[in-house]
Amino acid sequence: MKKGVLFLIPVPLAENASAKSFTPYLIDTINAIDTYIVENEKTARKSLKEAGLKIPQSDLTIHDYGKHKRNDSMVPYFKELMTGKDVGLMSEAGCPGVADPGAEIVSEAHKRGIKVVPLVGPNSLLLALMSSGFNGQSFTFHGYLPIDKVERVKKIKELEQLAEKKKQTQLFIETPFRNNHLYEDIIKNTAAQTLLCIACNITGEDEFIRTQTVGQWRQEKIDLHKKPTIFLIYR
Amino acid sequence: MKKGVLFLIPVPLAENASAKSFTPYLIDTINAIDTYIVENEKTARKSLKEAGLKIPQSDLTIHDYGKHKRNDSMVPYFKELMTGKDVGLMSEAGCPGVADPGAEIVSEAHKRGIKVVPLVGPNSLLLALMSSGFNGQSFTFHGYLPIDKVERVKKIKELEQLAEKKKQTQLFIETPFRNNHLYEDIIKNTAAQTLLCIACNITGEDEFIRTQTVGQWRQEKIDLHKKPTIFLIYR
Numbered sequence: 001m002k003k004g005v006l007f008l009i010p011v012p013l014a015e016n017a018s019a020k021s022f023t024p025y026l027i028d029t030i031n032a033i034d035t036y037i038v039e040n041e042k043t044a045r046k047s048l049k050e051a052g053l054k055i056p057q058s059d060l061t062i063h064d065y066g067k068h069k070r071n072d073s074m075v076p077y078f079k080e081l082m083t084g085k086d087v088g089l090m091s092e093a094g095c096p097g098v099a100d101p102g103a104e105i106v107s108e109a110h111k112r113g114i115k116v117v118p119l120v121g122p123n124s125l126l127l128a129l130m131s132s133g134f135n136g137q138s139f140t141f142h143g144y145l146p147i148d149k150v151e152r153v154k155k156i157k158e159l160e161q162l163a164e165k166k167k168q169t170q171l172f173i174e175t176p177f178r179n180n181h182l183y184e185d186i187i188k189n190t191a192a193q194t195l196l197c198i199a200c201n202i203t204g205e206d207e208f209i210r211t212q213t214v215g216q217w218r219q220e221k222i223d224l225h226k227k228p229t230i231f232l233i234y235r
Numbered sequence: 236m237k238k239g240v241l242f243l244i245p246v247p248l249a250e251n252a253s254a255k256s257f258t259p260y261l262i263d264t265i266n267a268i269d270t271y272i273v274e275n276e277k278t279a280r281k282s283l284k285e286a287g288l289k290i291p292q293s294d295l296t297i298h299d300y301g302k303h304k305r306n307d308s309m310v311p312y313f314k315e316l317m318t319g320k321d322v323g324l325m326s327e328a329g330c331p332g333v334a335d336p337g338a339e340i341v342s343e344a345h346k347r348g349i350k351v352v353p354l355v356g357p358n359s360l361l362l363a364l365m366s367s368g369f370n371g372q373s374f375t376f377h378g379y380l381p382i383d384k385v386e387r388v389k390k391i392k393e394l395e396q397l398a399e400k401k402k403q404t405q406l407f408i409e410t411p412f413r414n415n416h417l418y419e420d421i422i423k424n425t426a427a428q429t430l431l432c433i434a435c436n437i438t439g440e441d442e443f444i445r446t447q448t449v450g451q452w453r454q455e456k457i458d459l460h461k462k463p464t465i466f467l468i469y470r
Binding site: 129210 | 243254255256257258259260263330331332333334335337338339340341342343344345350351352353354355356357358360361362363364365366367368369370371372373374375376377378379403432437438442444445446447
């Protein structure tokens with residue numbers, strides 16, 4: 001039996017960002033399929049509505065791939081794909097599998113010989129990297145920095161050294177309610193001439209993206225509390 | 236005087252990929268500005284036309300930021316931005332500044348206090364990473380691998396070790412006419428259980444994306460000659 005296709009469907013990063021997020025192909029795709037594997041059903045349904053879903057929501061089959069389900073068998077998620085139906089994969093924001101869950105589903109799809117098709121859409125890491133003015137020929141994303149303050153400061157210094165030694169852009173994130181702590185740790189523990197890009201609320205109405213030296217950042221007060229932010233270091 | 240905004244405008248990765256590439260916001264943006272800084276004028280004009288530009292092409296001001304211009308003064312590129320006009324930055328394919336030129340322009344914009352706004356669009360690295368099923372919480376893009384064969388093989392082995400040690404996805408590229416050589420070097424010089432994702436002609440009509448072990452890749456013949464390809468290694 002011919003297997004279905006797994007479409008990787010991005011979700012907006014911010015409120016009122018539909019026009020910035022959806023391509024016509026994405027809209028056509030969601031109107032051609034009725035089965036989804038999602039990180040969060042509520043967000044997924046909202047995003048499908050915003051994208052212009054014409055199929056009644058009650059006609060959709062949605063497999064909840066939330067945190068609590070991730071150690072279960074993957075068999076139920078693949079039922080439709082294995083019997084020839086196309087299925088969409090969505091995370092809570094941005095692109096599935098990048099700084100977001102979903103990679104396990106994609107990995108399993110490859111193992112089962114299922115075709116994987118990624119759709120263009122918003123990704124905060126990529127948009128931050130484009131906007132930083134830093135090296136886009138060599139970069140590393142590190143995910144979350146350590147929670148322990150001593151370990152975190154050590155890591156920041158290590159990333160600063162890596163940036164200088166390898167001329168490589170270093171990207172990282174923090175849980176939004178700890179952003180101000182991370183920001184303080186960065187500007188206190190890196191050299192004045194090190195470059196720091198703060199990319200905050202990307203695609204949102206209050207999007208804020210700026211690159212300047214740590215010395216310049218030290219002279220101003222910013223508030224990143226609870227605002228989704230990408231931090232980028234370069235030298 | 237109020238300065239203009241620098242919009243970072245993505246360009247399709249493949250032929251006939253308009254519906255996969257452009258958001259309504261991108262279309263509105265290009266119809267609201269008439270000045271561009273571009274890597275390649277011909278590609279830029281073609282992309283603007285495909286996106287739905289209504290302004291006559293003859294009314295556009297296009298600054299050619301081609302290879303041969305990159306050591307010149309940046310002053311001419313910023314004339315309009317400094318006097319309040321919004322300007323678009325475009326590379327030849329994908330997103331400016333990521334595995335593509337443009338970062339110097341963005342960096343100079345930040346130095347001049349010009350607001351930078353990135354637009355959502357196709358990027359082959361990101362689409363490949365999403366589709367690989369590999370770790371999207373930790374990854375490095377290395378750009379081009381060394382041309383010298385001995386150095387290249389050494390680098391491949393180093394990336395395989397990094398992938399295993401750090402559980403970090405390793406992404407890299409090659410000039411398309413050398414893709415088959417790189418592929419051969421990878422499958423000959425890495426362990427059978429190492430995972431390799433080949434993501435080829437992304438968003439194109441012949442898009443080919445597959446993840447399997449090096450052992451499985453060794454059992455088939457593929458041709459990547461002159462096809463834009465992202466290579467990803469993981470363990």
